[in-house]
Amino acid sequence: MRPFSYQRATDPDMAVQALSAAAAANHPLSQAIAQPLAGGTTLIDLMKLDVMRPAAIVDINPLAQAWSAIEPGSDSLRLGALAKMSDVAAHAEIQRNYPVIASSLKLAASAQLRNMATLGGNVMQRTRCSYFRDVSYENCNKRNPGSGCAAMDGVNRMHAVLGTSDQCIATYPGDLAQALIALDAVVEITGRAGTRSIPFAELHKAPGNSPDIETTLQPGELISAFSIQGRWPRSVYLKARDRQSYEFALSSAAIALDVQDGTIRDARVGLGGVATMPWRAREAEALLKGQKFDEALAQRVADAAFADARGRRHNSFKIALGKRVVARALQQAVTMEI
Amino acid sequence: MTAAAPSPKANMGQPVPRYDAAAKVTGRATYASDMPLDNPAYAFLLTSAIAKGRIDRFDLDDAKRVRGVIEIVTHENAPKLKESKLFSNGGYAGTTIQPLKSADIAHDGQIIAVVVAESYEAAREAANRVKVSYTATAPSASFDSPGTTTAAAKGQNAQFKEDPAVGDFAKAFDAAEVKLTAAYDTPTQHHNPMELFSTSCAWMGDNLVIYEGSQFVYGLKNGVAEQLGIDADKVRVVNPYVGGGFGSRGSMTPRTAIIAGIAKRLGRPIKLVPTRDQGFTITTHRAETRQEIKLGANRDGKLLALRHEGAEVSSRADAYCVGGTKTTTRLYACPNVDSLVSIVRADRNTPGFMRSPPEVPYLFALESAMDALAVKLNMDPVELRRINDTTNEPIGGKPYTSRSLMACFDEAAKAFGWAQRSPQPKSMSDGDWLIGYGCAATCYPTQMGPSAARVRLQRDGRTRVEIAGHEIGTGAYTVIAQTAAERLGVPLEKVAVFMGDSDLPPAPVAGGSNSTASTCSAVMMVCDQIRQRLFKAAMPAQSLTDRAKETVGLGQTPATQAAKGDRPLDIEKAFDALGVGVVEEYGEWKPEGAPLDSFRAMHNGQVRLVGGHAMKDQIAYAFGAEFVEVRVNRFTHEIRCPRLVGAFAAGRIMNPRTARSQLMGGLIWGMSSALLEATEIDERNARYVNDNLADYLVPVNADVAGVEVILLSEQDDRINPVGVKGLGELANVGTNAAICNAIHHATGQRIRKLPVRLENIEV
Known part of the structure; x- marks a missing residue:
């Protein structure tokens, strides 16, 4: 770890100011000289590994008073960005009306991490790509733009099959984000010019030719809240992984359905563990709308979700696995009692 | 989970609580890095980013500017140390690759510099700022890499004395009514004890005190003295508690004498706390193996022919091998046996002991093959073991001092509910989960x-x-x-x-x-x-x-x-x-x-250990039988193991509480080995990829739902005065095979490569 300055931001303006002041135009946000500290479960880890080297840490935990509310409305939900993962997962109304959110949180990380980590930090969690996390590898386009990608032909069992580019195949590791993208969450962003809102699907960027740029957030901007319209009691999060707890997804599916009289009115499919960013399978969703569910449909939906998938040496299994996970999660969502 | 303190049976001591329990749970137990030192300096290691080649130059300017840096030690200014031979050749070292001796790099993560500073943080920051220029050459990573060399273990490893054989294998195998040939792979594994590989060294005049978690303080003391060229009586190694060993602290690693040498030069105590990932390359590991088993039997299950061949990866410098054929060729009555162990040299660190070093990989192969043979014979796998049980090992005909293998099978089978198993693969399920029951024998030599x-x-x-x-x-x-x-x-x-x-x-x-x-x-x-x-x-x-x-x-x-x-x-x-x-x-x-x-x-x-198969007129092993329930998800193919039952007989049980804990830990580790643990190697550069506890998976609590340990009463007066057979390495031997056998029962699929992961399952 390298020396850094530490500042506590006691109000949003102060946080935004502190983060903007240190921002340099030529740095993508992930490499910015000033970094916000919330739960610290990713940032501190990456600083110890010398992957992130911020000169200034702006502790935004004092903003929790204003930014950690869990507010279920009659037909909506608002979640403060500094709400703890464990608090949201345990919230009775979220478990009842947004089970996909509650379960994506509960199946993430460990109890200790969920107690520390915040929602905003969680969706900003960075990839677990071993080569990204090991600075002794020069060639990482995410860390050193233009240096190449060690994972492409390396050990890539955990890597992505969707949304990849020839620059980067690093998997987006989170779970909550799949639920948020599936439910069309809106991200409330606080910056120098006040707040702005974007669809969750516009928060993250595919690696393309610049894997170092991971989100559309600008220097000085902070996520202050997420909001969701409607209720999604018929929703599930299914996560396949190597061990029973405390492990990242090999493949996961966030499914939300609106089923009336056996007909699927609306369907949402988010995919995790298989893509470079939070992933919404819109072509797959389209196949479900207006249909009655059966196994053949589930299979077509699963195939559509992975139609563009591209495997590498060790991760091709994720395509078949991902399809089975989608099909099973759909089945679970259809048959769940609400 | 059952009670922590089982009641003693005949020939068992009292299940008294641990002597050190209070010290450990209250944090009073002091480990190496807890030992207070007078004005210590802190060392941080820099390790190589290539596996083969040489260092062209260091750029230390940036690192030296970090406030608090005292010295940066590289091969250009390192203390001169004498070589120590490998432990198996009369020395003390676990590797003869001595870092900081020259610019040459022999393996990934080799120590190439030691930064010493006034604080741990300064030392680590400075190490991050060292720039190294290498000339890298293409390394051989493992079995499939070009450039490896392979030769029989016999003749190059002093501790591997024989490839056990008896009778005429080829003839008997040819003539056998039922035959089986199968290949097995086991991966590189790392011990990852909780306590990091810390070393503190403090000199008082000519006397050196070393605080280091060690499984052999006399070995370390003598080895470091030899490397420093001083009298062994001037070296003292202290470690009242060791935070897990599993073999990783059995022989001397290069770091100790290096730190001692630097402490001497600086005239200050030095504390080294390496990182978790450095632990993957500055000590040893369990080498990957490739094996082949051939079994020939008659229709009623009597073994007629057994051949076990194994190849193990070692370093260029050292011919380390575990050679588990010494056990697998003697486990069952079989008149015609042949075996061969080879060593494959690659650009890797020298491997070493890891919990039940020979038995874990080699019994995985044999006990998997026995299960497959039982399926071929349409026979209960327990009965196949019974038919081939023996009182005398087949190679030299020596009697086992005692052998409760079948008693263990019967007790464990009863406790597990083996009778409820429907033998047909894929015949048992529960909702989304296919259920499989499997079993295997376990054994470990009795040594003193x-x-x-x-x-x-x-x-x-x-x-x-x-x-x-x-x-x-x-x-x-x-x-x-x-x-x-x-x-x-x-x-x-x-x-x-x-x-x-x-x-x-x-x-x-x-x-x-x-x-x-x-x-x-x-x-x-x-x-x-x-x-x-x-x-x-x-x-x-x-x-x-x-x-x-x-x-x-x-x-x-x-x-x-x-x-x-x-x-x-x-x-x-x-x-x-x-x-x-x-x-x-x-x-x-x-x-x-x-x-x-x-x-x-x-x-x-x-x-100078004696025992096991190498005794003069007898042979001494502890035995056990392990039964597992495996569940395989038909959709995700996730594999879980909710139930492990083991019965063990190991002579006198000194303390049923601590014995049970050891065996329980062994069963859990065995499950971990079967389903989770593998060190991934990037074949292009012979480097370890998942060198941390987030990516090198071990079970979490949720993975361990039920473990039952049954201690059998056994008396053996022929082994040692206390009548004890060691059991610390007994339980994790059979589990790999038991789990793969259960996966076969659940899915009909025979998996012969560890660890088994969901992508290996085709339901």
Whole structure:
């Protein structure tokens, strides 16, 4: 770890100011000289590994008073960005009306991490790509733009099959984000010019030719809240992984359905563990709308979700696995009692 | 989970709580890096980013500018150290690759610089700022890499003496009614003990004290002295507690003498706490293996022919191998046996011991093959073992000192509910989950080594036992205290045990599951010396030796002895008769058949274990049987193991509580080995990829739903005075095969490559 300055931001303006002041135009946000500290479960880890080297840490935990509310409305939900993962997962109304959110949180990380980590930090969690996390590898386009990608032909069992580019195949590791993208969450962003809102699907960027740029957030901007319209009691999060707890997804599916009289009115499919960013399978969703569910449909939906998938040496299994996970999660969502 | 303290059966000691339990749960137990030092400097290692090649130059400017940096040691200015031979060639080292000696790089993560600073943080920051220019050459990573060399183990590894064979395998295999040929792969694994590979070194004049978690303080002391070129009596290794060993701390690693040398030069104590990922390359690991088994049997299951071939990866420098064929060729009655072990040299660090080194990979192959043979024969796999059970090993015809293998199978089968298994694969399920039951035999050689001990008894019964044994989490303090308390007839709470210090009388390496048998035999012998002195003084007219044998209990008489009419000796009277305040005895014990140089080697920190298959007229192993339930999800193919049941027989069980914990830990580790643990190697550059505990998976609590350990009563008077067979490495041997056998039962799929992951399942 390298020396850094530490500042506590006691109000949003102060946080935004502190983060903007240190921002340099030529740095993508992930490499910015000033970094916000919330739960610290990713940032501190990456600083110890010398992957992130911020000169200034702006502790935004004092903003929790204003930014950690869990507010279920009659037909909506608002979640403060500094709400703890464990608090949201345990919230009775979220478990009842947004089970996909509650379960994506509960199946993430460990109890200790969920107690520390915040929602905003969680969706900003960075990839677990071993080569990204090991600075002794020069060639990482995410860390050193233009240096190449060690994972492409390396050990890539955990890597992505969707949304990849020839620059980067690093998997987006989170779970909550799949639920948020599936439910069309809106991200409330606080910056120098006040707040702005974007669809969750516009928060993250595919690696393309610049894997170092991971989100559309600008220097000085902070996520202050997420909001969701409607209720999604018929929703599930299914996560396949190597061990029973405390492990990242090999493949996961966030499914939300609106089923009336056996007909699927609306369907949402988010995919995790298989893509470079939070992933919404819109072509797959389209196949479900207006249909009655059966196994053949589930299979077509699963195939559509992975139609563009591209495997590498060790991760091709994720395509078949991902399809089975989608099909099973759909089945679970259809048959769940609400 | 069942109760922590099972009731003792015949020939078992009391399940007393751990001697060190309170110290450990309250954090009072001090590990190497907890030891206070006077004005220490802090070292941080820099390790190589290539596996083969050389360092062209270091750019240290940026690093030296970090405030608090004292010195950066590279091969250009490192202390000159003498070489130590490999432990198996009469030396102490686990590798002969000596870093900081030249610009050459022999493996990934080799130590290439040591940054010393006023704080840990400064040392680490400076290490991050060192720039290294390398000339890299293409390394050979493992079996499939170009550039490896392969040769038979026999002849290049002094400890691998034979490829066991008997009869005419080829002829018998040709003629066999039922044949099976199968290949098995096991991966690289790392021990990852909780305690990091810390080393602190402090000089006082010419005397060096080393604080380092070690499984062999006498070996480390002598090895470091040899490397520094100083008298071994000037080196002391201290580690009252070791945060897990599993073999990783059995032999000397290069770091210790390097840190000692730098501390000497700087005239300051130095504390080194390497990172978790550095632990993957600065110590040893379990090497990957490739094996082939051929089995030939007749229709009723009688084995006629067995061939076991194994290849293991080692470094260019050292011919390390585990050669588990010594066990697998002797486990079942089979008249025609052949075997061959080879070593494949690659650009890797030298591998080393890891919990049950030979048995884990080699029994995985044999016990998987036995299950497959049972399926071919349409026979219950337990019955196949029964048909081939034996009282004498087939290679030399020597009798097992005792062998409760089938009793273990029967007990474990009953507890597990094996009778409820429907034998057909894919025939059992529960909702989304296919269910499989599987079993396998487990065994581990009974080994002992020469050991000394000093025991002091005061007239109030207070007892002090001194022995340079090692508490690596097994319960060594506890069983040694129990031995002394029992032998001297003093209350357990009056016994204090001192271990983990090379100034104490020598004990063998805490490896090969020999500790309890060796140290308790020594402690028992020395306690008997005390008893003889007291009896001689108090009862001069009696036949001393006989009396000492008959009467148990100085302050207390155990019920069994009291029933025979024995009475306790009045200690105070004996002390008065002797005219002393304290009775202290030192003694050196060696097992039957120990080599002539045993005691000299013991003091020199060299290992002289005897036992297992290498005994003269007999062969000694502990046995067990393991049954597992595996569940395979039909949709995700996730594999879980909710139930592990093991029954074990290992001679006298000194303490059913600590024994159960060891066996339970072994079963869990076995499951981990079967389903999770593998060190991934990037074949392009021969580097470890998942070198941290987030990516090198071990089970979490949620993975371990039910573990049942059954201890069988077994008495064996032919092995050692305490009648103990080591069991620390017994339980994780059979689990790999048991789980793969259960996966076959669940899915119909035979998997022969570890670990088994969901992508290997095709349902």
